[in-house]
Amino acid sequence: MIKVEWFYWLIAAFFLVVAYMVFRDDTNPRRITSALFWALLGLCFPYSSFVVAKTLPAWPLGLTVVAIACIAGFHGLAHGTQEKTTSPQERQRLADRFGNKLFVPVLIIPVVTGLFATFGTKLSIGGQPVLEPLSETVIGLGASAIVAVIVGMWVLRTPHPAVPLHEGRRLTENIGWASVLPQLLAMLGLVFATAGVGKAIGDSAGQILPRGSLVAAVVLYCVGMALFTIIMGNAFAAFPVMTAAIGFPLLIQHFHGNAPAVFAIGMLSGYCGTLCTPMAANFNIVPVALLELRSDYAVIREQLPTAVPLLACNIALMYFLAFR
């Protein structure tokens, strides 16, 4: 069976290669601490396998992540000044040479990912699933990356695997600490949940509970989902809390709403919040780094004018469709 852990180990190997390259990069003003950042991050991934399997304690991992955060937070992470990729002029020439063949490796990614997502769940040998259940899409994305890099090297006549590794390291360094931030936020979410933040917010939302008014209850549920998602960065974390506080007792039990409609639209109200928050780093902060934008909030700014009217639509949809 192909296991998702293999791909996490592959990520780990990639981070360690990045660490090595950074360590060798004399143009990096913070060579040692930067290399340490990537190396520690790389070591966290295989260790996590044992944490998930509950064969090793989780706290050393937590401690390492705090160390990683401190390296990044206290300006220990930098990257080299010397650019070792092709110049814009060279790229024009290379584009002349390869033309639309350049799209082949990029299009391999969706094709292979799509195949894994569609057929991956059905594959089995002797009753054993070929892909680890519930991880088919993650495995698909990882596998597509491997296939794409092989095809890319062939199509673009790249003799040495150091070239894609080097380019991958360049892009990863560009993303920098933003590549770990989503996981840090997931950690924070877990602490929030364990410490009872959700319950505290749910209780206070429950206290302004408008018993008599359906409109007010719908608005409170939808806006509450959006706001709590903005705080937690994740609608999945907000959903159980707001549903326990308002959604179920008020909208379902008291006003007899249509449960699938209430919950589906409630979750999507949370997604409107996801569009507005830096806490959803993988959607809103990582692309800032990937697209080399100067403002951390550039993506959120472009999403706000969609998120706000869409939240209003959700409120109207729930009010008019779920209580008939």
Added chain:
Amino acid sequence: MLVLLGVLLVVVGFALRLNPMLVVTAAGLVTGALGGMSPMEILDAFGTGFAGSRSIVIFLLVLPVIGLVERNGLQEQSRRLIGRMARLTTGRVMALYLLVRQATCAIGLLSIGGHAQSVRPIVAPMAEAAAVKRHGRLSRRLSERIRAFAAGTDNVGAFFGEDIFVAVGAVLLITSFVDTTYKLQLRPLDVALWAIPTAVCALLIHGFRSLRLDRTIAREVEADAARGEPAAEATGEGFTAGEEVRP
């Protein structure tokens, strides 16, 4: 209620633009402590949270191939391609991508698109090139705006497409949580169907904004020209040559 101080810490930290890594770590430690967790329990929660969320970074595995094709002129080729399609404006590129992203996510193909695998190498350069084709050079501010809009379009398409698919995390979370907590029996298909009205609204709202983007760009180009803002550092040549962007 004291634990809400941790939330406040996050809000204030982000508002003051402190380094998010420190803000988040500090908020975790403080919230845990206020919630009565021992230092060991907090670190345990950190570790468990990290280990459980590793799938978020799997997209990094596509960076080597993206870097490889970019090195060989992918973004340049994306621009040329758009240059040959006279009718494709920035707004239409965005609207088209929104539609495709939403439709593919609705049939469960969430990870075939994304910021690393489609926005950076293809969609953003095309959107920018379409504007350059029309207006000549763009100010850096405007080209960044177009790129950010492209990233936002990917998010909107993904969020409001995926929930129509039955086997997606959100639908299964709703049904499993509600069924176990309240002893209801929801069918995932019903939940997924009720995601359709919102999906249509999202398509209309963001599609409308995408198509209006052309007018916004035209207005901004005029304003830039009037202000005499230098288009010198501006693009059309892309965001590739490793300029220092993040502080």
